[in-house]
Amino acid sequence: SAVISQKPSRDICQRGTSLTIQCQVDSQVTMMFWYRQQPGQSLTLIATANQGSEATYESGFVIDKFPISRPNLTFSTLTVSNMSPEDSSIYLCSAREGFRTEAFFGQGTRLTVV
Amino acid sequence: AQKVTQAQTEISVVEKEDVTLDCVYETRDTTYYLFWYKQPPSGELVFLIRRNSFDEQNEISGRYSWNFQKSTSSFNFTITASQVVDSAVYFCALSATRSSSNTGKLIFGQGTTLQVKP
Numbered sequence: 001s002a003v004i005s006q007k008p009s010r011d012i013c014q015r016g017t018s019l020t021i022q023c024q025v026d027s028q029v030t031m032m033f034w035y036r037q038q039p040g041q042s043l044t045l046i047a048t049a050n051q052g053s054e055a056t057y058e059s060g061f062v063i064d065k066f067p068i069s070r071p072n073l074t075f076s077t078l079t080v081s082n083m084s085p086e087d088s089s090i091y092l093c094s095a096r097e098g099f100r101t102e103a104f105f106g107q108g109t110r111l112t113v114v
Numbered sequence: 115a116q117k118v119t120q121a122q123t124e125i126s127v128v129e130k131e132d133v134t135l136d137c138v139y140e141t142r143d144t145t146y147y148l149f150w151y152k153q154p155p156s157g158e159l160v161f162l163i164r165r166n167s168f169d170e171q172n173e174i175s176g177r178y179s180w181n182f183q184k185s186t187s188s189f190n191f192t193i194t195a196s197q198v199v200d201s202a203v204y205f206c207a208l209s210a211t212r213s214s215s216n217t218g219k220l221i222f223g224q225g226t227t228l229q230v231k232p
């Protein structure tokens with residue numbers, strides 16, 4: 001099973017600033033994803049991080065607000081841009097080795113925007 | 115469109131009771147995977163089981179068992195003789211197989227909060 005490390009684990013940010021979250025997987029994986037989990041809610045997919053190309057965003061999420069990079073098969077970043085208090089949430093990185101496997105999750109980044 | 119519904123928002127039981135968490139899914143794909151995850155108060159997501167659409171055998175793992183029924187599009191999860199440590203949020207998830215529009219993403223249900231009281 002893949003082990004996923006996310007940094008930072010938590011942060012408190014000022015309104016209008018940006019935060020970049022890093023996700024490192026300990027093995028090469030085919031698929032990487034970014035989810036958001038608001039307090040007491042389920043996981044909502046932000047986008048699929050594609051290696052070497054633009055991410056695939058879900059409805060309601062746009063690249064200008066959540067730019068994503070994936071330079072190789074083990075690393076991805078998510079930036080939350082021009083933050084507002086509504087962006088306060090837990091952001092989770094996920095990875096799958098293939099369609100027939102389960103998804104693994106990082107421990108999450110707890111973001112508070114003040 | 116794919117959808118997962120967990121109609122039970124919260125369940126409270128007393129320790130040693132059996133409890134079943136319901137999961138109903140929707141997909142047009144003939145090949146897909148279903149998952150259950152546990153999210154304890156500490157927040158990490160713990161993988162419990164994966165089941166593919168061609169395997170309708172029920173599975174048992176210790177006190178946990180899963181009942182997959184394609185006829186009713188359900189994948190229910192039962193905990194036998196519940197324990198306080200089972201208190202957590204449980205998520206059911208669905209992933210369809212390869213298609214031009216599918217990236218392997220998991221679609222999650224709303225989650226069921228299970229509270230096991232001593």
